[in-house]
Amino acid sequence: MGIRIEAFPRERRHTLYFLDQARAFAPVFLDTEVDWSGIRRRRASGRGFSTVTHVLHAAARVLAEHLEANSAIARGLRPKVARYDSVNGKLTFDKVLNGRRVVLSTVLEGLQTASLEEIQERVEHFRDGDPAVMPEFARVRALHGLPRLAAPVAYRAVSRSLRRRPQTMGTFAVTSLGHRPVDGFHSVGGTTITLGLGRVTDRPVVRGGRVEVAPVLRLNLAFDHRVIDGAEAADVLAEIKERLEADDGGAAEPTAAAEPTAAEESAGEGRANGTRPAEPRGTEEHR
Incomplete structure (x- = not known):
């Protein structure tokens, strides 16, 4: 049996450093x-927007009202917590850098006042950009080029x-695998609140005592228990859910022929989430 052992790829060093640091989370x-x-x-x-766009929009407005959750902690002998007025969303992408498939993240600032558009x-x-040349990823590229001991x-x-975390890590995170047949997943994004998105698919729901079929999104939330407690996190999740379910954009009921099926919506979710359709490994897909 052949075995090939090689150096850890430079293009994934930032993920390794992040996961080492994330061990401190609770x-x-x-x-x-x-x-x-x-x-x-x-x-x-x-008047449609991507799934992640809707979630970023709703979550930012909820967190603007929950500064306890829109915060970060610094450990030490005297732990400190910073509360932020700006709500900055960290969003992850599945990209290709130097021929290697990697996860890259960016921070969208000031989402509490940003429109869906x-x-x-x-x-x-960020979906359409090339991470090899985009200025927003210059620091990541520079990190990959540092000596092995200096980079971490x-x-x-x-x-x-x-003070710098809102710009470098965001104040909350959103990550999606909804372009694949993934119902839901939990992820720690390096922020006090991380939202994990699965696919939108038709499921049975009860309305007025009757079982009906409706498109449903599994929305998962991970929170850092060092910063907030379960009741606060539950309030945040409940209010995000309420905002999303109330967001019909004022649209009138379409005819049955106009409304997309669950299969059609799922097939297009890769594009809607800021990604490209499922293709062989090596293409750019949103994570």
């Missing part, structure tokens, strides 16, 4: 289901600063 996981009917009507009427434009900018030190210096 994650607790919650989940719920979101009725996506209203948002699907928006899409059917021609503005958020969608930012998502598409540089990463910690940037990511641990409470």
